Amino acid sequence: MEISIDTWASYHKYGSNTFGLGGGGPYSKSEEIDNDFVGYVNGAYKASGVVFAACLARMMIFSEARFVFQKVKNAKPGDVIDTPALDLLDTPWPNGTTGEMLARAIQDIDLCGNHYMLRQHEIGKGPRLRRLRPDWVTIVLSKEPSEALDCDVLGYIYKPGNTDVKAKWEVFPIDGSNGVVAHWSPIPDPDALYRGMSWMTPVIREIQSDKAISKHKLKFFEKGATPNIAVSLHESVSVEEFKEFKEVMDAQYNGLDNAYKTMYLGGGADVTSVGANIQQLDFATVTGIGESRIAAAARVHPTLLGITPGLGGSSLNEGNFDAAKDAFASGTMRPLWRSLCAAYSVLVTPPDGYRLWYSDKDISFLREDRQKVAMRQQTDATTISRYVMQGFKPESAVAAVLEDDLSLLDHTGLYSVQLLPPEISFADVNAAKKEKEGDDQEKSTDKPSKANNQPTGSKRKPVGRPPKESKDAWLDAVERGEPWEDEL
Structure with a gap:
């Protein structure tokens, strides 16, 4: 049912x-x-x-x-x-x-x-x-x-x-x-x-x-789109006259099509508003x-x-x-x-x-709207960059940010800035650098340079990370105490 x-x-x-x-x-x-x-x-x-x-x-x-x-x-x-x-x-x-x-x-x-x-x-x-x-x-x-x-x-x-x-x-x-x-x-x-x-x-x-x-709203408009009204007639009006008056009233003023019409009433009829308007x-x-x-x-x-x-x-x-x-x-x-x-x-x-x-x-x-997307991507890019600077592998940094999971980070074992292995300190590198610079100065020729009147003829440069050579080879030379030479 x-x-x-x-x-x-x-x-x-x-x-x-x-x-x-x-x-x-x-x-x-x-x-x-x-x-x-x-x-x-x-x-x-x-x-x-x-x-x-x-x-x-x-x-x-x-x-x-x-x-x-x-x-x-x-x-x-x-x-x-x-x-x-x-x-x-x-x-x-x-x-x-x-x-x-x-x-x-x-x-x-x-x-x-x-x-x-x-x-x-x-x-x-x-x-x-x-x-x-x-x-x-x-x-x-x-x-x-x-x-x-x-x-x-x-x-x-x-x-x-x-x-x-x-x-x-x-x-x-x-x-x-x-x-x-x-x-x-x-x-x-x-x-x-x-x-x-x-x-x-x-x-x-x-x-x-x-x-x-x-x-209720539909009925309001069906009944003339006006407040409810009560029509009272004089007590001398008979029942038949009342019914006839009602039929004429409903035909002329009832319904949506008859809304806002001026109402004309004969003697003895009184109209009173009942209820409220919309x-x-x-x-x-x-x-x-x-x-x-x-x-x-x-x-x-x-x-x-x-x-x-x-x-x-x-x-x-x-x-x-x-x-x-x-x-x-x-x-x-x-x-x-x-x-x-x-x-x-x-x-x-x-x-x-x-x-x-x-x-x-x-x-x-x-x-999201484009502005929010751009701000979020900028934040992600900054986070990835900092992870890489701290020695994490780039691909792991990207995965960690996209998946919102720090456990995906994979470290290279190298520190930031110079990316030195943890067993080598900056003090050791600086000491080796000074020692090699002294050796280079002793072995240099006394022929003055045309530009700054300094000794020339040495192919050696101060110990430091060469831009065109591998990091591992340079670190090996530092550990062995050997000078670093670049080919001209």
């Missing part, structure tokens, strides 16, 4: 044991998605503009990601790769794409709190994926949670159309003998062990209020409160939705907008991607040392 979202809301009684929302109730050896899925679709997703905007914002960004394999070493993430094993997620079904699959996945989560994906191997065609409608899936448990601690999932039953005809049921054991089922439920239902919950469940009342406000009703404030709560439940900032609470004051300033965007990416999208990769890991086989992960580098919405 399919019931409306309003009926579901009526079940949610705070003073009793009846909790219809979210599928509460006595424990059993199965966990089913109640018919609130249909109610959420027809009563919220297709009937509330705010709910649709929140779901669409989540879906448009979520479906932009792609799957990769990420290397994990010492519990730390590393490089990502793409292998043919990911082809199944790139083309999950004929003419299907990763984006379409992700859109269906987040839509199931928004409306139902659960998403099921089946991997089947068709003879002669290879593996493919099939989405299972969540409200037609039953989770089969080994025991009733209220009676035993060791309550595990035995498998899943798919009932097309929630049929009671068992011949039409499809059973998928947890061992994968009839296909592997991936179950994703990022928001656990506290009233169940394995079932998830939609983020709409706690804000059902707000969704109803938003729909009521929209209906400005006095302050729909913006009343609507904004409900919209903010719906946006908060969906984990989407009102500024990103373009709803009333996000369009006032400094909300649209560049800094505030960027902060809202970063919070949405880091606090909503990335946790969802991470949990989906964990759920989908049973559908593919990653290489040894790798895990199923996501890549969001190609999502333009999440890209």
Whole structure:
């Protein structure tokens, strides 16, 4: 039986044991998605503009990601790769794409709190994926949670159309003998062990209020776009005359097309304004409160939705907008991607040392502006340069900065500036330099130079690191106490 979202809301009684929302109730050896899925679709997703905007914002960004394999070493993430094993997620079904699959996945989560994906191997065609409608899936448990601690999932039953005809049921054991089922439920239902919950469940009342406000505004304009009025007639007017007057009044002044017309009344009729006009009703404030709560439940900032609470004051300033965007990416999208990769890991086989992960580098919405990118790259370049100056290998310095992992740094064993080995001090080099300079002066000829009248004829230069020779050869000469000679 399919019931409306309003009926579901009526079940949610705070003073009793009846909790219809979210599928509460006595424990059993199965966990089913109640018919609130249909109610959420027809009563919220297709009937509330705010709910649709929140779901669409989540879906448009979520479906932009792609799957990769990420290397994990010492519990730390590393490089990502793409292998043919990911082809199944790139083309999950004929003419299907990763984006379409992700859109269906987040839509199931928004409306139902659960998403099921089946991997089947068709003879002669290879593996493919099939989405299972969540409200037609039953989770089969080994025991009733209220009676035993060791309550595990035995498998899943798919009932097309929630049929009671068992011949039409499809059973998928947890061992994968009839296909592997991936179950994703990022928001656990506290009233169940394995079932998830939609983020709409706690804000059902707000969704109803938003729909009521929209209906109220529509009625306001349908009734003439003016305040409610009460027309009173003299007590001498008969019932028939009153009915005739009402018909003429409604025909001439009721409805949107008759708004703002001048009203002409005969003798004995008195018009009194009842209620408030649309400005006095302050729909913006009343609507904004409900919209903010719906946006908060969906984990989407009102500024990103373009709803009333996000369009006032400094909300649209560049800094505030960027902060809202970063919070949405880091606090909503990335946790969802991470949990989906964990759920989908049973559908593919990653290489040894790798895990199923996501890549969001190609999502333009999440890209930083050019100024921030330039500042970040400048900071990274400065850090890499300092690492190299301190004697770390350049390639290890780059890897450490890009991966944000200092354990990747690999030292050359040489110090900075002159890059001297640690066993040689600057004092030893200076002493050797002075000694060699003295030897060079004693062996030089007395023939004056034409330029500075100094002795010439020596091919030797003061001990120091020659610019065109290797460091190792120079250090060897210093250690042996031999003078360094350069060829002319």
